[in-house]
Structure formats: structure tokens, C-alpha cells
Amino acid sequence: MTDEADLRALTVALAVDALDGLGARRQAVHGAVRPLAPGYRMVGRARTVVVEATDVIPEEPYVGEMAAIAGLTAGDIPVYQVADGVEAALFGELFALAATARGAVGVVVDGPVRDVRQLREIGCPVFAAGVSPYDTKGRAEVVARDVPIVCGGVAVASGDLVVGDDDGVAIVPAGHVAAVLREVREKVAGERGARADIVAGTPVHEVWSRWRVF
Numbered sequence: 001m002t003d004e005a006d007l008r009a010l011t012v013a014l015a016v017d018a019l020d021g022l023g024a025r026r027q028a029v030h031g032a033v034r035p036l037a038p039g040y041r042m043v044g045r046a047r048t049v050v051v052e053a054t055d056v057i058p059e060e061p062y063v064g065e066m067a068a069i070a071g072l073t074a075g076d077i078p079v080y081q082v083a084d085g086v087e088a089a090l091f092g093e094l095f096a097l098a099a100t101a102r103g104a105v106g107v108v109v110d111g112p113v114r115d116v117r118q119l120r121e122i123g124c125p126v127f128a129a130g131v132s133p134y135d136t137k138g139r140a141e142v143v144a145r146d147v148p149i150v151c152g153g154v155a156v157a158s159g160d161l162v163v164g165d166d167d168g169v170a171i172v173p174a175g176h177v178a179a180v181l182r183e184v185r186e187k188v189a190g191e192r193g194a195r196a197d198i199v200a201g202t203p204v205h206e207v208w209s210r211w212r213v214f
Helices: 003-009 012-021 063-070 093-101 116-122 174-199 204-211
Strands: 042-053 076-082 107-113 126-131 140-145 149-151 154-156 161-165 168-172
Touching: 003 174, 012 161, 012 168, 012 174, 042 149, 063 093, 063 140, 076 149, 076 161, 093 116, 154 168, 161 174, 168 174, 174 204
Parallel strands: 042 076, 076 107, 107 126
Antiparallel strands: 042 140, 042 161, 149 154, 161 168
């Protein structure tokens, strides 16, 4: 199985199980960050973004927001750390179109987004902690990119692997990716066998003894 195939097999549950075994037991972003539509799935590289509150209306708005999108490359997932109290939407239809055009494969926002209908129509996998109609101008601003952040209670660095699906979002630190993919490869094979045994009526304790997966 190639690394590409391993990535296709990766789910949030498999990622956090593998990370548990490596001693990294708090890598799931808090449950408030949810997909905007069921069935969304993403696996890609984190590109971190820091958002702070402001009450200054700039002469040239959205400079940091646009720079964060313009810096994306194929396979990236922008991950936004949003300061407490920010009620403005950090991501919407046009940014989603621009990010997708740059090759982004999803987005994680520990704060609000807007243009929900349009985002669903675009199909960009957006995971966010809320929805707000408010614009960022004079309310919030991007102050840094590609620096260590905390998103949803989890430390994130650019280059970490981001996994998202209906179970939420997990962050796989870059140094753990190879080990996680090896563990996932083994567990997927074990789960395949366990699934077949369960369907065939094998008692659950026997399934555990044989495959050691659940």
C-alpha cells in the first residue's frame, strides 16, 4: 500500500487511535468545530493563521486575510486560531473559491464562517465552530501566518497533517505522520478481518482475541 493509499484510508477515528498509541492522546480538535455539511472529508497539510479582534476600520481591509489565501498551495488546509470574542466570519464564499483555486483541500476555523449555502454548493470541506453574518472589517484581522497556533485546544504547526470527517478534526504532528500511517495500514487490515468475522456471527470476544481491533 502506498502512502497515497494510506492517506485515502485515513479517518479521524483511525488517526486518533494511532496517535493514542504514540502517547499523543489529545489531538482531536474540540467538538464545536464541525463540518458544515455531512459527508465532508479532508486530508491535507496545515497552514496556520492567527486572527485577533480589532475595532479599527483599516483604509485597506482584508490584507492579512487575502495573504493567507494567496499563500496556499496544492494539498494545503488553512487552520485558523481565532481570538475569544471574535464574532465576525473569517471565511465565506469568495475566500472558499480562491482557496480552492490555489489547491486547498479544506479549511478549519475555530470561529465563525458565513455564506453557508454557497459554501455547501462549492463543496469545499469547511469545518467551523459557528456561523455569523458579520464581516471582519473593523472586527477582526489576520495578524500572523505559518506560526505555531492552538486551534480547538490542539497545538498546530504548518506542515502538520489535518484529517477531517463527520467525526470532527484531528491534527497529526508532522513528526508522527509516518508512524500513524503505518499503524493505520495495519489497523485497516485488522478491521477488515474483524468486520468479516462479526458479520459471519463470530462472538465479539473471539473477534477481539483474533484481531485486537475495535
